[in-house]
Amino acid sequence: MLNISKQSVSDAVHEKYELHSLKTLHTPRSAVILKRWLLAIVIILAVILVLPWQQNVNGKGEISALTPKDRPQNIQNIISGRIEKWLVREGDLVQAGDTLLVISEMKDDYFDPNYPKRLQEQLLAKGDAIKSYQLKIQSLDNQIIALQENNNFSLQKARNKVRQGYAKVTSDSTDVIAERVQVNIAQVRYDRGEDQYKNGGLVSLSELESRKLKLQEVQAKLISVQNKLAISRQELINAKIELNSINAEYAEKIAKAQSDRSSALSSLATGEYELSQLQNKITNVDIRRGQYYVKAPQEGYIVKALKAGIGETIKEGESICTLQPSAPEMAVEMYVRAMDVPLIEAGREVRMQFEGWPSLVFSGWPSATVGTFGGIVKVIDRIDNNKGEYRLLIVPKVGKGEQVWPKQLRMGSGVVGWVMLDDVPVWYEIWRQLNAFPPTLKEEPKAALKQK
Known part of the structure; x- marks a missing residue:
């Protein structure tokens, strides 16, 4: 039908x-x-x-701190030693400068309890030695000045003596010339008288003999003056030799004094170096003795003791315990894929789900999501983590209607997050996911634009 x-x-x-x-x-x-x-x-x-769907980039991470000083740190000892006493327990809140444990010395160089006093005595002795070197240098300086003055006086005296020698040689040379003239005159008179005596008897024998005697006297005087000239010349030569020897003599004395002064300067420099070493050693010993008390670098909680027993030895730079700062500036370390990093800019909003906090998540509809917390992208690493992932540092989002991050959050807790991008239709998002296309980015967030 x-x-x-x-x-x-x-x-x-x-x-x-x-x-x-x-x-x-x-x-x-x-x-x-x-x-x-x-x-x-x-x-x-x-x-x-x-319906509109807000695209997002998901990632996983953990709770951390924004600044390195707020992250968990291992407290290390500067010197090696033996644990004598623990003053804190795990979970205790300590203030900056509180003593955590006491260690004792294990190097035999520092066993002597009076070691600083011994070093002070060495320091005083070395200071006295330096003063003696300084006095010796001052004495040698005075000696060198005195030698230089004596050298100048001796040179002046020797030069005067040379001048006197020249004058005496000149005077004796004049006497020799005068005596030669006298000898020539006496010789001429004697020859003339001898001729007159032989030829005519105009000159008596006594007169001739008198002239001969005069000639002999003048000749004898000439020889004497010549000998005196030779002595003067010899004295002039000796004066010149003495003048030249004075320079050599005082140069040797001054060189020896300068050599002694250089040795004293070298000893002074060595003493000052050793004094500086002693001062440095005393300071190091004082600082080392202060390192027997391991102190907290900042306020925080003792999380875990890495060295437990009394009498256990620790090496230099070895970790002793872990300290968590008491009031860290919380942040989230989240890792995203390399293909999604170009879409993320500083200032992008992030929705996060913390482990241990119940939530109902619709990643594309943040308004319908319950139990998640807001955040803002603060830092994007420039290098990956060797796994093809990049780290994001996310800080809490502050604003109207935003839920404050729970105070019960602990470092290292797991986090799942979604970096929110732009709105697209649901059908487009399904098509994109089926084709494995990356999300689209139409415009940068306002915070990124403001930074630029």
């Missing part, structure tokens, strides 16, 4: 004949309900496909 005519006979037929085959031709009630449900689901899905 096609029910084409307006006059239906199906009811009359059913009432009169009660045919089972005709009864089975009616549509079941359950099929109608299923059809309506399927139609409603299709309509709902169609509406959902055109």
